[in-house]
Amino acid sequence: MSKKIVATTSLAGCFGCHMSLLDIDERILDLIELVEFNKSPIDDIKTFTKQCDIGIIEGGCCNSENVHVLKDFRKNCKILISVGECAIMGGLPAMRNNNASITECLEEAYLNCVSVQANEEKIIPNDEELPMILDKVYPCHEIVKIDYFLPGCAPRADLIWNALVALVTGNEMDLPYEVIKFD
Amino acid sequence: MGESKSQKSVEVNAENFSECCSCSCKNIKTILAKYGSDRVRLMDILIDIQTNVGCISKESVKEIAENLNISKVDVEQTLSFYHFFSEKPTGKYAIYLNDSAVANMMGRSDIAKALEEEVGCKFGSVTEDCQIGLFDTACIGMNDQEPSAIINQRVFTNLTKEKVKLIVNGIKNNFDVNDIQIEGYCQATHKLITSNVCSNIKKEGPILTKDMKVGDALKKVILMDPNDVIELVKQSNLRGRGGAGFPTGMKWQFCRAFKDEKHYIFCNADEGEPGTFKDRVILTERPELLFEGMAIAGYSIGSDEGILYLRYEYKYLQNYLEDVLSTLREQNLLGKDIGGKAGLNFDIRIQFGGGAYVCGEESALIESAEGKRGEPRDRPPFPVEKGYLQKPTVVNNVETLCAVTKIIHQGPKWYRSLGTLDSTGSKVMSISGDCDNPGIYEIEWGFTVNDILEMVGAKDVQAVQVGGPSGSCIASNEFKRKLAYEDLATGGSMIIIGKHRDLIKDIVMNFTDFFIEESCGSCVPCRAMTVQFKNKLEKIYRGNGVQEDIDQMLEWGKVMKMNRCGLGHTAANPILTTLKNFRELYTAKLQKTDYVSEFNLEEAVQESCAAAGRIPNLGGDHE
Numbered sequence: 001m002s003k004k005i006v007a008t009t010s011l012a013g014c015f016g017c018h019m020s021l022l023d024i025d026e027r028i029l030d031l032i033e034l035v036e037f038n039k040s041p042i043d044d045i046k047t048f049t050k051q052c053d054i055g056i057i058e059g060g061c062c063n064s065e066n067v068h069v070l071k072d073f074r075k076n077c078k079i080l081i082s083v084g085e086c087a088i089m090g091g092l093p094a095m096r097n098n099n100a101s102i103t104e105c106l107e108e109a110y111l112n113c114v115s116v117q118a119n120e121e122k123i124i125p126n127d128e129e130l131p132m133i134l135d136k137v138y139p140c141h142e143i144v145k146i147d148y149f150l151p152g153c154a155p156r157a158d159l160i161w162n163a164l165v166a167l168v169t170g171n172e173m174d175l176p177y178e179v180i181k182f183d
Numbered sequence: 184m185g186e187s188k189s190q191k192s193v194e195v196n197a198e199n200f201s202e203c204c205s206c207s208c209k210n211i212k213t214i215l216a217k218y219g220s221d222r223v224r225l226m227d228i229l230i231d232i233q234t235n236v237g238c239i240s241k242e243s244v245k246e247i248a249e250n251l252n253i254s255k256v257d258v259e260q261t262l263s264f265y266h267f268f269s270e271k272p273t274g275k276y277a278i279y280l281n282d283s284a285v286a287n288m289m290g291r292s293d294i295a296k297a298l299e300e301e302v303g304c305k306f307g308s309v310t311e312d313c314q315i316g317l318f319d320t321a322c323i324g325m326n327d328q329e330p331s332a333i334i335n336q337r338v339f340t341n342l343t344k345e346k347v348k349l350i351v352n353g354i355k356n357n358f359d360v361n362d363i364q365i366e367g368y369c370q371a372t373h374k375l376i377t378s379n380v381c382s383n384i385k386k387e388g389p390i391l392t393k394d395m396k397v398g399d400a401l402k403k404v405i406l407m408d409p410n411d412v413i414e415l416v417k418q419s420n421l422r423g424r425g426g427a428g429f430p431t432g433m434k435w436q437f438c439r440a441f442k443d444e445k446h447y448i449f450c451n452a453d454e455g456e457p458g459t460f461k462d463r464v465i466l467t468e469r470p471e472l473l474f475e476g477m478a479i480a481g482y483s484i485g486s487d488e489g490i491l492y493l494r495y496e497y498k499y500l501q502n503y504l505e506d507v508l509s510t511l512r513e514q515n516l517l518g519k520d521i522g523g524k525a526g527l528n529f530d531i532r533i534q535f536g537g538g539a540y541v542c543g544e545e546s547a548l549i550e551s552a553e554g555k556r557g558e559p560r561d562r563p564p565f566p567v568e569k570g571y572l573q574k575p576t577v578v579n580n581v582e583t584l585c586a587v588t589k590i591i592h593q594g595p596k597w598y599r600s601l602g603t604l605d606s607t608g609s610k611v612m613s614i615s616g617d618c619d620n621p622g623i624y625e626i627e628w629g630f631t632v633n634d635i636l637e638m639v640g641a642k643d644v645q646a647v648q649v650g651g652p653s654g655s656c657i658a659s660n661e662f663k664r665k666l667a668y669e670d671l672a673t674g675g676s677m678i679i680i681g682k683h684r685d686l687i688k689d690i691v692m693n694f695t696d697f698f699i700e701e702s703c704g705s706c707v708p709c710r711a712m713t714v715q716f717k718n719k720l721e722k723i724y725r726g727n728g729v730q731e732d733i734d735q736m737l738e739w740g741k742v743m744k745m746n747r748c749g750l751g752h753t754a755a756n757p758i759l760t761t762l763k764n765f766r767e768l769y770t771a772k773l774q775k776t777d778y779v780s781e782f783n784l785e786e787a788v789q790e791s792c793a794a795a796g797r798i799p800n801l802g803g804d805h806e
């Protein structure tokens with residue numbers, strides 16, 4: 001059986017979910033037997049070089065770049081998994097959604113906040129090269145179809161591992177209470 | 184009208200309210216003294232202040248806290264829980280316009296528009312001179328005479344644009360609301376009732392027929408052993424009329440069995456279920472029957488104190504009901520040595536709520552009566568063991584207690600001869616919606632939905648909402664079902680929805696909003712999933728739904744069982760029962776793909792780009 005190809009990305013996330021993936025410890029050796037990585041921060045492949053089977057998404061979408069990457073993942077992966085609170089519900093970054101408009105957020109960050117010191121021209125970053133900020137932080141499934149969701153902040157290594165193994169081997173997923181219990 | 188239109192409105196917020204309108208209550212000391220600075224009476228204190236000055240300021244909160252020797256937060260959390268309490272000014276005349284589904288069916292939006300025009304401010308705000316405030320409110324129990332509004336405790340029913348003009352005119356001329364005369368209103372039942380609300384009794388049965396002398400049942404009871412009284416109630420097979428249908432005699436027996444120095448009887452007159460107004464009519468027409476029933480319950484369980492928990496919306500009945508109570512005291516049917524029996528004491532006081540549907544749930548009702556937020560308690564222990572002030576307490580619906588009086592008077596055998604084997608006696612039904620004769624119908628259990636539809640003159644019926652939003656929405660294939668605990672159970676209301684209505688938008692969405700608003704917030708599914716349900720509905724309604732949205736709603740429905748109380752258990756019922764009985768209304772709106780995104784990059788980046796002064800770059804590779 002040829003190895004399944006996996007891609008991963010971190011959008012508006014903290015990389016904690018990727019850390020959790022690495023927390024599978026010595027099982028990473030087994031993982032390498034099972035899958036091949038394509039575009040991912042893990043192997044630093046920056047663009048898709050082939051069609052992938054599984055895309056692992058950490059983080060929601062807070063800017064146009066996130067949207068672009070996410071859509072690219074949808075195009076290039078057969079199955080997409082939202083991993084972690086941020087991808088599933090926006091998570092911590094989404095705290096900005098209810099409390100203030102994006103204008104207020106930008107003004108607070110770049111103009112009004114006590115720690116703003118050297119912005120005499122009162123500029124909110126506007127370089128063409130910068131991604132454009134979205135009005136709010138969106139969960140991934142509101143932008144593209146997501147096939148599976150792995151909850152947690154971050155999801156336990158065992159949960160990610162069990163899900164990957166199930167997907168790759170086609171067996172039913174092992175879901176003991178401990179791996180989806182959060183406190 | 185040019186003048187009123189130019190009148191500006193102010194969105195009141197915590198910062199500007201003190202300069203905007205005076206909120207200081209000069210009578211606060213008198214009010215606190217009236218309730219003996221008793222923490223348990225916090226609801227009454229807040230109600231009195233709110234009624235006095237139209238809001239409860241931070242200074243008042245501080246003074247109450249100091250006086251009652253509790254923290255400010257204790258006061259604030261009660262204050263913030265109830266719809267009719269406000270930290271911000273609500274105006275000298277606070278207009279609360281009913282926003283129930285039936286009110287909307289009967290033309291509420293035109294009335295709302297007329298009010299905004301005449302008054303000169305938007306809903307959710309007060310006029311700049313602090314005279315008039317406009318607010319939405321959940322069903323006020325007037326579904327048979329909508330659109331209706333409450334203004335300073337007086338209810339104005341059957342509103343038309345003309346009536347709105349007259350009313351606002353009166354207000355602008357500084358009339359007391361009770362002095363505003365409107366032609367064509369029905370006469371109030373009693374001179375102490377200040378609102379012209381019609382009782383609209385269309386069919387009388389054992390409870391609504393005035394065929395017994397006040398006090399006869401009670402005088403009979405006090406010669407009996409309390410256990411024998413409970414036995415009679417048990418023999419009648421009477422089950423609670425508040426919705427849950429718990430056997431009344433058994434409830435009393437449990438409560439009596441818990442020995443304690445004090446027991447309480449509560450009558451649940453919160454009647455918050457939209458579409459239900461039968462308790463309002465019973466309280467208007469047969470209050471003596473109810474109070475006698477409470478006294479009988481008191482005698483049976485060994486209680487000397489009864490509390491009528493009455494929803495704030497029915498405050499216009501206060502003077503009248505107080506008067507009935509005094510008469511009963513004069514007749515020695517309440518008070519000390521009742522019926523001449525030495526040492527037999529029982530009295531009743533009225534406890535008002537502050538506008539919260541969940542307070543109809545019995546343990547929330549008790550919390551509220553203790554002056555707290557109306558959050559349901561964890562059970563067990565049930566109220567019969569630890570209820571009001573942790574003492575054994577019976578909570579019964581208005582109609583249940585009235586039935587008790589009749590059962591004692593005419594015997595359980597007579598009662599069992601009415602209705603069906605498992606559902607004995609009668610049921611007072613509130614009927615509203617698309618029919619010729621909305622109003623109150625007291626029927627025997629066992630009537631079919633079709634019987635009722637015929638009786639009330641309903642044609643071209645699309646659906647019938649049985650038992651309010653928490654009940655179920657049924658289609659014509661179920662109209663042959665019987666109203667009975669063993670078939671189609673109901674707390675007492677039927678809303679008839681004609682074929683010309685948009686069921687999802689007019690009914691399901693309104694009910695879902697209702698539950699979102701009324702959830703007490705303790706349980707996550709009840710607080711959060713209701714909003715998710717609403718989002719899904721709206722997505723489907725915008726034509727962007729897919730099959731998965733429906734599948735997800737059905738899955739989520741199961742999660743609602745994890746909530747603590749009946750509100751959360753039933754909050755998805757409007758959706759779930761219409762998904763079951765009117766699925767095609769949903770599927771007709773679905774797209775045939777498996778996924779639709781409503782995300783629009785251009786819209787989503789617009790604001791931030793404007794703030795930063797850049798031109799959005801939506802070029803090729805972003806799409």
Ligand SMILES: Cc1cc2nc3c(=O)[nH]c(=O)nc-3n(C[C@H](O)[C@H](O)[C@H](O)COP(=O)(O)O)c2cc1C
Nearest residue numbers: 423424425451453454455543544545579580583749
């Ligand atoms: C959210 C909610 C609202 C309720 N509202 C009322 C009400 O307005 N009136 C009522 O009698 N019972 C209401 N109930 C039912 C009460 O909890 C309780 O079962 C009833 O008052 C008991 O009286 P009964 O045995 O005479 O029916 C409500 C229950 C829930 C969960």
Ligand code: SF4
Nearest residue numbers: 013014016084085086
């Ligand atoms: S879910 Fe938690 S761990 Fe994962 S990206 Fe978000 S904040 Fe980090």
Ligand code: SF4
Nearest residue numbers: 703705706709748751
């Ligand atoms: S189910 Fe809803 S209303 Fe009932 S306790 Fe929970 S949050 Fe409160």
